[in-house]
Amino acid sequence: VARRVPSPSEGPVRMKDVARRARVSTITVSRALFQPDIVADATRRRVLRTVEELGYIPNLVAGSLSSNRTRAIAAIIPYIGKPVYGRTIQAVSDVLRANGLHLLLGSSGLSLTEEASLIAAFLAHRPEGMLLHGRRHTPEARQQLLRASIPIVETGDLSAPPLDMVVSYSNTVAAKAMTDYLLDKGYRRIAFVSLPVRKNDRHLRRRRGFLTALRERGLAPDPRALLEIPSGFRHGAEALVELLCGTYAPDAVFFASEYLAVGAQMECLRRGWSVPERVAIAGFDDQEEEFAAEAVPPLTTVRIPREEIGRLAGQMLVDRLAGKPVEPRVVNAGFEIVARASA
Amino acid sequence: VARRVPSPSEGPVRMKDVARRARVSTITVSRALFQPDIVADATRRRVLRTVEELGYIPNLVAGSLSSNRTRAIAAIIPYIGKPVYGRTIQAVSDVLRANGLHLLLGSSGLSLTEEASLIAAFLAHRPEGMLLHGRRHTPEARQQLLRASIPIVETGDLSAPPLDMVVSYSNTVAAKAMTDYLLDKGYRRIAFVSLPVRKNDRHLRRRRGFLTALRERGLAPDPRALLEIPSGFRHGAEALVELLCGTYAPDAVFFASEYLAVGAQMECLRRGWSVPERVAIAGFDDQEEEFAAEAVPPLTTVRIPREEIGRLAGQMLVDRLAGKPVEPRVVNAGFEIVARASA
DNA sequence: TTGTACGCGTTATCAG
DNA sequence: CTGATAACGCGTACAA
Numbered sequence: 001v002a003r004r005v006p007s008p009s010e011g012p013v014r015m016k017d018v019a020r021r022a023r024v025s026t027i028t029v030s031r032a033l034f035q036p037d038i039v040a041d042a043t044r045r046r047v048l049r050t051v052e053e054l055g056y057i058p059n060l061v062a063g064s065l066s067s068n069r070t071r072a073i074a075a076i077i078p079y080i081g082k083p084v085y086g087r088t089i090q091a092v093s094d095v096l097r098a099n100g101l102h103l104l105l106g107s108s109g110l111s112l113t114e115e116a117s118l119i120a121a122f123l124a125h126r127p128e129g130m131l132l133h134g135r136r137h138t139p140e141a142r143q144q145l146l147r148a149s150i151p152i153v154e155t156g157d158l159s160a161p162p163l164d165m166v167v168s169y170s171n172t173v174a175a176k177a178m179t180d181y182l183l184d185k186g187y188r189r190i191a192f193v194s195l196p197v198r199k200n201d202r203h204l205r206r207r208r209g210f211l212t213a214l215r216e217r218g219l220a221p222d223p224r225a226l227l228e229i230p231s232g233f234r235h236g237a238e239a240l241v242e243l244l245c246g247t248y249a250p251d252a253v254f255f256a257s258e259y260l261a262v263g264a265q266m267e268c269l270r271r272g273w274s275v276p277e278r279v280a281i282a283g284f285d286d287q288e289e290e291f292a293a294e295a296v297p298p299l300t301t302v303r304i305p306r307e308e309i310g311r312l313a314g315q316m317l318v319d320r321l322a323g324k325p326v327e328p329r330v331v332n333a334g335f336e337i338v339a340r341a342s343a
Numbered sequence: 344v345a346r347r348v349p350s351p352s353e354g355p356v357r358m359k360d361v362a363r364r365a366r367v368s369t370i371t372v373s374r375a376l377f378q379p380d381i382v383a384d385a386t387r388r389r390v391l392r393t394v395e396e397l398g399y400i401p402n403l404v405a406g407s408l409s410s411n412r413t414r415a416i417a418a419i420i421p422y423i424g425k426p427v428y429g430r431t432i433q434a435v436s437d438v439l440r441a442n443g444l445h446l447l448l449g450s451s452g453l454s455l456t457e458e459a460s461l462i463a464a465f466l467a468h469r470p471e472g473m474l475l476h477g478r479r480h481t482p483e484a485r486q487q488l489l490r491a492s493i494p495i496v497e498t499g500d501l502s503a504p505p506l507d508m509v510v511s512y513s514n515t516v517a518a519k520a521m522t523d524y525l526l527d528k529g530y531r532r533i534a535f536v537s538l539p540v541r542k543n544d545r546h547l548r549r550r551r552g553f554l555t556a557l558r559e560r561g562l563a564p565d566p567r568a569l570l571e572i573p574s575g576f577r578h579g580a581e582a583l584v585e586l587l588c589g590t591y592a593p594d595a596v597f598f599a600s601e602y603l604a605v606g607a608q609m610e611c612l613r614r615g616w617s618v619p620e621r622v623a624i625a626g627f628d629d630q631e632e633e634f635a636a637e638a639v640p641p642l643t644t645v646r647i648p649r650e651e652i653g654r655l656a657g658q659m660l661v662d663r664l665a666g667k668p669v670e671p672r673v674v675n676a677g678f679e680i681v682a683r684a685s686a
Numbered sequence: 687t688t689g690t691a692c693g694c695g696t697t698a699t700c701a702g
Numbered sequence: 703c704t705g706a707t708a709a710c711g712c713g714t715a716c717a718a
Contacts, residue, residue, distance in 0.1 A: 012491075055486065055487065055490055057463060057466045057467050057487065057491075058467050059467065059469060060467040060468050060469070061404060061407045061408050061413060061468065061469050062408050064404045065404050065405050065408050070404060072447075072468075079433060080423070080429050080430075080432050080433040080436060081426055081429035081430035081431075081432070081433040082426075082429070083424055083425075083426060083429070086423050086424035086425070086426070086429040087423075087424035088424075089423050089424070090422060090423040090424040090450060093423055093448070093449060093450055094450075097449065097461075102447055102449070102464065102465070102468065103447065103448050103449065104415075104445055104446065104447055104448075105436070105446050105447075105448045106436060106440065106445070106446065107433060107436055107437075118440075120400060121445065122445070123400045124400055124401050124402065124403040125403050125404065125415075125445065126402060126403070126404050143398065144398065144400065147355075147398055148355075148400075232633055233633045233634075233636075233637035234633065234637065237637075263633075263637060266637055266638070266639050269612060269639045270639060290575055290576045290577065290606075291576075293576075294576035294577065294580070294606060294609050295609070296609055296612045296613060296639075
């Protein structure tokens with residue numbers, strides 16, 4: 001029983017239509033498009049001309065079902081609009097595109113349950129690989145991911161063994177390096193300002209790095225030197241005032257995010273506090289390429305190679321899909337202490 | 344009855360496996376999952392329990408082929424990592440997600456041919472709707488889009504009739520409004536700094552708005568007052584110095600992008616030039632929520648409701664897919680002159 | 687070099 | 703409320 005009454009002139013063009021018009025079989029059309037080498041020159045030209053004439057666009061849905069290859073990679077990041085994640089995904093997207101793969105993108109808002117829900121939804125599309133930000137996932141999500149037996153790349157931190165592959169940097173090591181830098185510069189009363197560490201793994205690890213650096217030098221961390229604040233320029237500014245007007249009176253403040261640091265710098269400009277004389281300021285991560293570099297004064301910060309992380313992550317997926325062995329499965333993209341005028 | 348306990352080596356679970364185990368047909372499994380209302384309580388519970396047990400994840404590729412519904416929306420934006428686009432796409436993503444749709448995302452880098460190539464590639468996935476940034480597309484792309492007969496939303500500018508639907512703001516009107524604001528404030532020697540207008544339609548339209556405002560007041564635009572520079576804080580800073588040290592000596596500078604304006608402000612801080620006394624500075628678009636607000640001094644700028652644009656665009660696609668009539672097809676999301684201290 | 691037969695996993699249709 | 707059957711449009715395997 002016919003489901004539809006398709007008239008030849010209506011609806012989307014199918015491979016069958018091209019085949020009929022070019023007087024070949026559908027498989028020849030398929031080959032002319034995707035394995036042109038194995039089709040005779042004249043045939044290929046005739047088929048491709050017909051494809052042009054009819055404006056045929058292959059149906060990847062049908063092709064995927066048949067070949068069991070979807071050419072799709074799923075990615076889930078916390079926020080699409082934040083440059084930290086967006087820049088990484090842009091690089092991933094570029095690598096995938098160059099390799100004929102397409103990007104299915106979703107955002108979790110840093111919620112593990114939302115991530116799990118998205119993972120299930122995306123797996124229904126049968127992606128050939130998956131990219132996740134962060135190392136924490138619900139048990140259900142983990143199980144579904146492993147069961148899918150597709151290559152998976154996690155990003156965000158190097159601290160735990162990966163589901164499959166990881167490309168990232170170590171928040172702890174990077175924060176320790178910055179603290180060492182400040183200590184080497186002679187600062188001794190260093191405060192550390194982060195987002196609430198209970199809710200933010202990365203900031204927790206950065207704080208750990210900070211504390212480790214202090215301990216290694218025999219410096220006891222003062223509770224007054226550890227602040228947890230909400231996100232935003234304004235809160236960075238307020239935190240700085242609170243610290244400088246408080247009893248701890250630090251000579252340097254290490255902010256676990258660049259936005260907070262720049263907010264603090266703006267406050268210094270408003271109040272006429274000189275940086276780094278009155279207080280040195282250091283940040284973490286270049287959210288925008290020129291953001292820290294053009295601040296007044298230019299901000300000393302930890303640069304995380306976001307684009308490089310995305311490129312590596314994308315390439316690892318691509319290589320695995322090509323059957324190449326990918327070693328190591330844990331890739332450290334590193335970081336860089338960018339010493340500028342603020343500290 | 345044979346009980347099969349799935350082991351990872353047995354490959355993906357199919358609907359058939361669930362059906363066998365639950366002693367129903369595949370169609371009943373399908374209904375239990377997607378039309379639970381029309382299945383008997385006991386049956387539905389039994390099926391869903393089996394789904395859980397086997398960790399079954401429906402195959403949307405097969406479902407799409409059969410039902411001719413992919414649940415996918417394709418979107419192409421210039422850059423994923425830039426907040427202007429990222430914030431819009433985040434909002435789109437949220438709306439789609441809430442409606443069971445998935446996002447296929449690509450970036451064109453502002454190249455029309457790359458956009459056209461991506462459009463063709465994405466159409467192969469048979470998306471149910473398409474979202475494009477910008478109003479210019481190659482003839483081939485236009486033809487393929489129209490032939491696909493799917494709802495299309497364009498964003499970026501309101502100037503031309505849309506392929507299908509548009510949600511945006513008017514660059515010309517917004518820039519004119521800001522210029523009027525500056526004129527009302529008493530500034531008369533206003534310079535306009537943009538990216539190269541040949542390569543950037545939006546900046547071209549903003550400049551038109553600027554010039555229109557001047558003309559309406561009988562002011563003749565001075566060629567020295569129109570600068571075109573590359574992107575980046577640094578170039579905004581250099582442009583400001585060039586203008587103030589040149590022969591035109593403006594009393595106000597309107598930058599066609601916020602980044603340029605903030606770069607100029609930073610230069611003023613470095614040189615000790617007071618804003619707005621020495622020179623007033625105005626920007627265009629809040630790229631980051633707090634960016635302009637926390638600058639020193641706070642930046643007067645045009646706010647474009649990026650999230651709202653994304654929400655509206657997503658909702659228009661959703662409504663059309665639901666068969667609802669969407670009127671009007673041209674939606675003006677408007678803008679807001681945010682008057683702060685810099686001008 | 688090209689073609690035939692079949693199956694991919696699901697849903698639409700219609701019968702029970 | 704449930705099921706048998708036939709598509710959906712293409713690629714794989716094998717044949718010619």
